[in-house]
Amino acid sequence: MLSDNEVLAIRARFPIFRQAIYLNSCSQGALSDSVEKSMLELLEVWNRQGSPWDLWIEQYEIARKEFAELIGADADEVAIVPSVSAGISSVATALDFSSRKRVLMGEFEFPTMGHVWMAQQRRGANISFLQSEAGRIPAKKYAENINHETAIVPVTGVCFSNGFRSEIEEIVAAAHDKGAYVLLDDYQDCGTRPRDVKSLDLDFYTSGNLKYLLGAAGVAFLYVRRSLIEVLRPAVSGWFAQQSPFDFATQRFEPATSARRFESGTPPIPSIYLGLAGVRLLKEIGLTNVAEHVKRLTKELRRGADELGIAIKTPSDSVGPLTVLKCKNVGAMIDHLGRANVICSSRHDGLRISFHVYNTMDDVKVVLRTLETHLDLLCLETQPAGTMM
Ligand SMILES: Cc1ncc(COP(=O)(O)O)c(C=O)c1O
Numbered sequence: 001m002l003s004d005n006e007v008l009a010i011r012a013r014f015p016i017f018r019q020a021i022y023l024n025s026c027s028q029g030a031l032s033d034s035v036e037k038s039m040l041e042l043l044e045v046w047n048r049q050g051s052p053w054d055l056w057i058e059q060y061e062i063a064r065k066e067f068a069e070l071i072g073a074d075a076d077e078v079a080i081v082p083s084v085s086a087g088i089s090s091v092a093t094a095l096d097f098s099s100r101k102r103v104l105m106g107e108f109e110f111p112t113m114g115h116v117w118m119a120q121q122r123r124g125a126n127i128s129f130l131q132s133e134a135g136r137i138p139a140k141k142y143a144e145n146i147n148h149e150t151a152i153v154p155v156t157g158v159c160f161s162n163g164f165r166s167e168i169e170e171i172v173a174a175a176h177d178k179g180a181y182v183l184l185d186d187y188q189d190c191g192t193r194p195r196d197v198k199s200l201d202l203d204f205y206t207s208g209n210l211k212y213l214l215g216a217a218g219v220a221f222l223y224v225r226r227s228l229i230e231v232l233r234p235a236v237s238g239w240f241a242q243q244s245p246f247d248f249a250t251q252r253f254e255p256a257t258s259a260r261r262f263e264s265g266t267p268p269i270p271s272i273y274l275g276l277a278g279v280r281l282l283k284e285i286g287l288t289n290v291a292e293h294v295k296r297l298t299k300e301l302r303r304g305a306d307e308l309g310i311a312i313k314t315p316s317d318s319v320g321p322l323t324v325l326k327c328k329n330v331g332a333m334i335d336h337l338g339r340a341n342v343i344c345s346s347r348h349d350g351l352r353i354s355f356h357v358y359n360t361m362d363d364v365k366v367v368l369r370t371l372e373t374h375l376d377l378l379c380l381e382t383q384p385a386g387t388m389m
Contacts, residue, residue: 002289002357010285011358021342021363026160026188026322026354029214029278038277042270060267063276067221070279070287071205072196076258077229079222082268084187085112087206087222088154090262091183092116093235097124100151100180106130106137106166108159113185117154125151135162136315139170150180152203158188161347163314163322165189172201181228187211187220191282192321192356193291197223204228209271212321212356214278218271224259238264282357290357294321297355297364304368308375309382313350324350325371326379333377340370349379 002010014030016022022030045052060080068078081087103117107129117127130137130145146153153175155166168184175182183204186195191212197205205223209215224232233255239245240263243254255261282290298319305312311326327333330346337344337351342363345352353367371378 001292002285004360007293007357007360011360013281014358017358019341021340021359021366023353023355023359023363023367024343024345025212025356026352027211027345029191029211029356030358032214032278032281034281035214035216035274035277038273039270042273056267056269056272059276060269060272063219063272063279064221066276066279066283068223070195070283071190071207071223072198073205073223074226076260077223077226079224079259079262080267080272081206081220081222081263082218082271084110084185084206084208084220085116086264087220087262088113088116088183088185089119090222090234090236090264091152091204091224091232092120092125093123094232094262095120095125095151097126097151100149101126102147102150103127103152103154104130104142104145104150104180105154106142106156107132108137108162108164108166109154109156110160110185110187113154113156132164134315135313136164136318137166139167139174142171143174146174146178146180148178150175150178152181152183154183154185156188157184157186157190158318158320158322160188160322161313161324161350161352163318163320163324163352165315165318165320168200168202176201188322189320191278191290192287192294194287209275209278213275214281214356215275216271218268219275222259222262224262229259229261230257232261234262236264237261240265240267285357293357294355295319297359297361298323300361300364301353301355301367304364305371308368308372309380310371310375311379311381321356322352322354324352327351327377328379329377333371333374336374336377337367337370340366342367342370351378 013033016030065075068075172182181203186207190207203225208220210217241261243256313324
């Protein structure tokens with residue numbers, strides 16, 4: 001476990017904490033010194049060499065290896081894509097909906113998940129959404145609804161709007177029992193705990209780098225189970241998806257035998273530089289350390305919010321980086337937090353407070369103190385148990 005001094009040393013590498021308490025990693029990770037340095041390195045080499053594409057392609061392959069290692073995959077099972085939406089779309093276009101038509105997902109998916117699969121309706125896909133019950137979608141509900149018509153079950157690891165953590169193992173077991181694939185969208189969790197796509201037995205996995213992976217927009221990655229790579233042929237493609245892109249063979253269509261076949265055009269080099277630096281920083285810190293630290297902070301926030309009687313949208317057994325509090329006036333709450341130099345975000349009626357390895361127990365105290373002075377803006381479960389600090 002990280003000591004307080006170790007956490008403070010990590011925090012010192014993120015300049016934003018000199019002026020604010022940053023609790024919005026669920027939207028965008030804070031900028032570290034090493035990520036900033038990687039951008040300067042890119043600019044420096046670009047200035048000096050003009051078109052250092054050999055080096056940039058090398059960095060793109062290094063990034064693939066690092067992203068793969070992060071999730072327990074091999075490099076050739078990972079595609080580098082410009083967004084999670086692009087990665088999921090590539091998978092969606094590769095599926096044949098003539099025998100299995102159904103795509104089954106929960107209402108907690110990020111909107112893009114609905115949109116990408118609904119765009120497949122004209123190719124024969126039949127999309128259905130599971131409704132939540134009391135802030136959760138139990139794996140049992142998935143199991144009851146997956147059948148031999150189900151092609152794929154896309155599922156979010158952590159819900160962006162209420163922090164609910166899906167029961168992945170059980171969902172994978174239920175889907176595989178009926179021969180359906182599972183695609184895990186781990187964008188709201190990747191970077192806060194160790195992940196192993198193989199032990200989870202996933203068919204597809206995706207995350208982008210701009211949130212808990214501490215990078216920037218423009219790069220994401222997609223894991224595809226090895227046995228599916230050669231049988232799936234995405235209907236979106238491009239030269240970087242080919243076996244030999246540098247043959248420049250316009251009239252030859254020969255998709256790569258690796259997961260690169262799920263890519264398309266020129267890789268987003270600046271975002272790759274930033275994404276690589278973010279992942280390396282997290283690996284240096286250790287993802288088990290990150291997970292333990294985030295858990296301690298989240299538990300403390302929940303304890304304090306419970307004491308104040310605040311209605312918490314995140315189920316109590318979904319302890320993770322994101323905790324969502326139910327508000328009567330979330331905009332005003334965000335403004336008050338902003339005046340206390342606390343940066344958070346909202347979705348619908350929920351105030352999103354997300355922790356990463358750079359946050360401290362003092363951050364939790366400041367947030368709770370600010371919430372306590374504005375309880376009128378929050379939905380309450382019970383009467384507050386009295387002043388707490
Ligand atoms: C769970 C989840 N999936 C997907 C996305 C969107 O990813 P992209 O914009 O890279 O397509 C987000 C963005 O916030 C997200 O939270």
